Amino acid sequence: MRVLLLGGAGFIGLHLARRLLAEGHAVTLVDDFSRGRDDADLAAVRAHPGATVRSADLTAAATWAALPRIWDQVYLLAAVVGVRNVEGDPARVVRVNTLTALHLLDWVEPGQRVFFASTSEVYAGGVDAGTVAVPTAEDVPVTVADVTAPRFAYAISKLLGEAAFVHMGRAKGVAAVVGRFHNVYGPRMGADHVIPEMALRALRGEDPFRVPGADQHRAFCYVDDAVEAMLRLMATPAAGGRIVHIGDDTAETNIADLAKLVLRQTGTPATLLPLPAPPGSVRRRCPDLTLLRTLTGYQPAVPLEEGVRRTVAWYREWGN
Numbered sequence: 001m002r003v004l005l006l007g008g009a010g011f012i013g014l015h016l017a018r019r020l021l022a023e024g025h026a027v028t029l030v031d032d033f034s035r036g037r038d039d040a041d042l043a044a045v046r047a048h049p050g051a052t053v054r055s056a057d058l059t060a061a062a063t064w065a066a067l068p069r070i071w072d073q074v075y076l077l078a079a080v081v082g083v084r085n086v087e088g089d090p091a092r093v094v095r096v097n098t099l100t101a102l103h104l105l106d107w108v109e110p111g112q113r114v115f116f117a118s119t120s121e122v123y124a125g126g127v128d129a130g131t132v133a134v135p136t137a138e139d140v141p142v143t144v145a146d147v148t149a150p151r152f153a154y155a156i157s158k159l160l161g162e163a164a165f166v167h168m169g170r171a172k173g174v175a176a177v178v179g180r181f182h183n184v185y186g187p188r189m190g191a192d193h194v195i196p197e198m199a200l201r202a203l204r205g206e207d208p209f210r211v212p213g214a215d216q217h218r219a220f221c222y223v224d225d226a227v228e229a230m231l232r233l234m235a236t237p238a239a240g241g242r243i244v245h246i247g248d249d250t251a252e253t254n255i256a257d258l259a260k261l262v263l264r265q266t267g268t269p270a271t272l273l274p275l276p277a278p279p280g281s282v283r284r285r286c287p288d289l290t291l292l293r294t295l296t297g298y299q300p301a302v303p304l305e306e307g308v309r310r311t312v313a314w315y316r317e318w319g320n
């Protein structure tokens, strides 16, 4: 296959690129490197004869005009992500996350298979409001508690994307899969997310070891499992036009237990210092994966202990 990865130099994009290249596909990565990094991992992908890397801004019409339309599959992963970025520049979040989606839908040809990366954040407001059950299925009502609060800019931008891919995709005859990722983690995901952030502090020997939101729960999904789910969905015609939760419902953990696991894996003897959760952080998150399993037969394969071990090993070698 010829596969186009938009935002391909980022965390999930590069892991997906590696898997596709290993299977013999030709992969083109487009990224503006606002967050994706030109590091040793990208250099290894770039050196592969099946890979092409382009630096371009996917909010610019000229970028799309210059892209050939030769793809068997297209994945839209480009977005502004991360709590710090969202709180710091919500206008950029809305602009980048919606323009990239709308440009892609204007550009894409009928019959094309497209994946749009959405997020569990679209329904997180309902968990805190008590209107959404956990584990959470795709058909729960989405809740935006405050349109003017910077942190909701991310969820709102992804909701617009979901509606665009479902409705515009259908109108154009595009088989779009909307995948809502739930706490995907692994090597090379930056330093903002909880597992690498904890790993880096543990590797520095922090003691007492701060644990914000120690009593919260998350179901973490190792990136290889998320990639497997994406590939299965894209190979399943019945997934076209559907919104599907992607994650690992077998790996739900309390954050204090996660901290103990990270400390064990880094070999850091420290005392836990439980702290309040960051404002706006949802109490519990775990996907109901019935639809993903029914459509694709997916089963997560990397247990939390093993995924954290691999992640810690990467951060030990490369830092952030």
Ligand SMILES: NC(=O)c1ccc[n+]([C@@H]2O[C@H](COP(=O)([O-])OP(=O)(O)OC[C@H]3O[C@@H](n4cnc5c(N)ncnc54)[C@H](O)[C@@H]3O)[C@@H](O)[C@H]2O)c1
Residues within 6 Å of the ligand: 006, 007, 008, 009, 010, 011, 012, 013, 030, 031, 032, 033, 034, 035, 036, 037, 056, 057, 058, 059, 076, 077, 078, 079, 080, 081, 096, 117, 118, 119, 120, 180, 181, 182, 183, 184, 185, 189
């Ligand atoms: N990692 C997770 O757990 C998670 C959870 C929910 C949703 N998602 C979604 O999955 C997708 C991938 O997430 P990720 O963790 O790999 O994020 P990431 O930030 O590592 O990757 C996104 C990439 O998009 C690029 N990008 C941003 N703006 C661009 C632009 N204008 N033009 C070209 N490239 C641009 C960035 O440089 C980056 O490399 C995102 O859409 C994100 O919203 C991820």
